[in-house]
Amino acid sequence: MLTLYGFAVSNYFNMIKLALAIKEVEYKTVVLYPNQTAEYLGKSPMGKVPALETEQGVLIETNVILEYLDDAYPDKPLYPGNAFEKAKIRELVKMAELYLELPARRCHPEVFFGQKVDDLTKKEVKRALCKGIEGLARCAHFSPYLAGEQLTAADIVFLYSADLAAVVADTLFNIDLFDMAPGAKQLMATLNQREDVKQIAQDRKTANVEFKKYIASFS
Numbered sequence: 366m367l368t369l370y371g372f373a374v375s376n377y378f379n380m381i382k383l384a385l386a387i388k389e390v391e392y393k394t395v396v397l398y399p400n401q402t403a404e405y406l407g408k409s410p411m412g413k414v415p416a417l418e419t420e421q422g423v424l425i426e427t428n429v430i431l432e433y434l435d436d437a438y439p440d441k442p443l444y445p446g447n448a449f450e451k452a453k454i455r456e457l458v459k460m461a462e463l464y465l466e467l468p469a470r471r472c473h474p475e476v477f478f479g480q481k482v483d484d485l486t487k488k489e490v491k492r493a494l495c496k497g498i499e500g501l502a503r504c505a506h507f508s509p510y511l512a513g514e515q516l517t518a519a520d521i522v523f524l525y526s527a528d529l530a531a532v533v534a535d536t537l538f539n540i541d542l543f544d545m546a547p548g549a550k551q552l553m554a555t556l557n558q559r560e561d562v563k564q565i566a567q568d569r570k571t572a573n574v575e576f577k578k579y580i581a582s583f584s
């Protein structure tokens with residue numbers, strides 16, 4: 366059986382959880398925070414989560430794991446279509462991560478953990494997020510899903526990237542990121558109405574209690 370390493374507050378971990386839920390693949394979870402212990406580095410070379418242990422070995426990097434799951438469990442494909450259509454989904458996945466998730470992450474310390482982020486970083490992040498959402502708006506379909514009529518890996522990565530990016534944009538810049546991509550608000554609402562997404566949100570809320578204690582133990 367697959368083993369998923371990570372914790373339920375992690376947005377990347379939740380991307381994999383949602384993919385597994387959609388595909389109805391059984392797995393067990395080992396709850397752990399990112400760490401640099403020799404034991405975990407032996408599984409996840411950067412010490413990050415998520416990591417997925419398969420019968421053949423461990424995989425890291427969320428987009429790689431998503432693609433592996435789609436190859437290993439082809440029912441309910443997350444990268445449907447021909448070679449070009451699949452590539453378009455990968456393009457959206459990459460854009461959501463590079464231009465929303467990663468810039469927003471630079472401001473997570475201030476928005477989620479009460480640690481000041483310097484003004485230059487904030488200026489860069491504001492610009493990057495606006496460019497990112499405008500870029501996505503140019504190539505996403507929102508009909509109703511990012512890549513068209515079917516829910517794909519792009520929606521999974523968008524859901525758990527744009528939600529945090531929107532909190533960063535709202536909290537620090539007073540910007541509604543979703544206003545800048547017509548269709549995005551409706552897509553988020555559609556995704557958030559799913560039972561599997563609701564369950565992941567509930568798990569995240571529950572796990573956040575322990576996570577806050579864990580973070581507080583460092584201060």
Ligand SMILES: N[C@@H](CCC(=O)N[C@@H](CS)C(=O)NCC(=O)O)C(=O)O
Nearest residue numbers: 375376377399413414415426427428
């Ligand atoms: N590129 C990685 C990013 C995963 C990631 O950043 N995970 C966070 C938790 S949400 C983490 O492990 N952070 C610890 C660290 O950066 O060392 C992926 O796609 O899986």
